[in-house]
Amino acid sequence: MKTTNDIIDGVPVIEKLSVDELSVGKHHFFFKATTDALGNYHRIPVIVIKGSEVGRKLFIQSTLHGDEVQGVDVIHQLLPHLDTDKLTGTVVLVPGANPPGMQLASRYYPSLNDTHTFTNLNRMMPGDAKSSNAASRFAHALWHNLYMGNADIFLDLHTQSTGTAFPLFLFADYRNAEVRRLAALQPADQILEDDGIDGSVETEMVAVGIPSLTVELGSANVFDPDMTKRGVQGILNTLVDYGMIEGEVDLLGIESFVGNEDVKITTDHGGFARVQVSLNQDVAEGQLLATLSNAFGEITAEYTAPCDGRVLSVCTSPLREPGSTLVQLLRRV
Incomplete structure (x- = not known):
């Protein structure tokens, strides 16, 4: 010390x-x-x-x-x-x-x-x-x-x-x-x-x-x-x-999903994102994940799942710059 x-x-x-x-x-x-x-x-x-x-x-x-x-x-x-x-x-x-x-x-x-x-x-x-x-x-x-x-x-x-x-x-x-x-x-x-x-x-x-x-x-x-x-x-x-305190292990009834690959879906250009899925939701390849709109409210892009997976992350801020993450999936391959 x-x-x-x-x-x-x-x-x-x-x-x-x-x-x-x-x-x-x-x-x-x-x-x-x-x-x-x-x-x-x-x-x-x-x-x-x-x-x-x-x-x-x-x-x-x-x-x-x-x-x-x-x-x-x-x-x-x-x-x-x-x-x-x-x-x-x-x-x-x-x-x-x-x-x-x-x-x-x-x-x-x-x-x-x-x-x-x-x-x-x-x-x-x-x-x-x-x-x-x-x-x-x-x-x-x-x-x-x-x-x-x-x-x-x-x-x-x-x-x-x-x-x-x-x-x-x-x-x-x-x-x-x-x-x-x-x-x-x-x-x-x-x-x-x-x-x-x-x-x-x-x-x-x-x-x-x-x-x-x-x-x-x-x-x-x-x-x-x-x-x-x-x-x-x-x-x-x-x-x-690890034997540091007494008690029982409690996982609160939660069963973890274990994956070995995360897949990011990112924007091609800036705009206002509206995510169509929720955390921990299972999605199928081709399913709509998010839309992107311009300042006039026109949908300029739709983003779909490139594979089956579970929703790992979503954007909570609507404003997205080019390359920003919209949704992240976890899957097992």
Whole structure:
């Protein structure tokens, strides 16, 4: 544990987390990552719940994409379920991993350099402390000073991006048996057998031997009570199955649809979209998915399903630029 002499609102500031050095109990920290263009440090809230018995370390992170706040509510509502006297192991919770992106309600990490770069942090792991991209330096601080040594299992909580919606959906690398185990504990509507994306937390964690999921919890910029309930239950199921708390696994009666290919239907030009299908709906090849209209209300295009599949994502913002996603399908091939 590398601490500083700083105290903010009664909360100690740290430069490096080491949960092994902490006493049993509940701990609050601000993690000091990199600085902004004014020289002020980005400080990330960290909650550590350390149980009375030694065990696994479960790391739960939300809002690496700044507009994807649903996981914050999941973390907040999970806290009353965590009793240090009844917990084996340690739970680390980060309710807001990208403060500058959150302040802009933006998916990206904004940096003030020569090109005013907006960077996807979930493509930058494990980061580079010497990079010319400030986001890569920020990712390096997260990876090396916050994540490493403090996670045996990692759940990265996300949502769809602004203007689109997911059901409860998982990216899961089914080539890894522990990842399959984790996925089976979540009350997810749909799961993609995911070979991974370089630079994402999920992929890079699995690569270093830490089972991880990307857990997509609906829509951006909202707290959805149903998604909160299901997200909390998935974490409780994980804690039960890994022997960290007592209880029973409860999938809330949900049977997950598992696919191995996602298919995006995108616009050819801009206009006003009207989606004709719903999340989790099964559709057949050739079925109408969406229409696009011009400013005069005239339908300029109709978009149909290129294959059979289940509706994985829909646009919620009617205005669509060329190349924007209208509908996303999940299927098994």
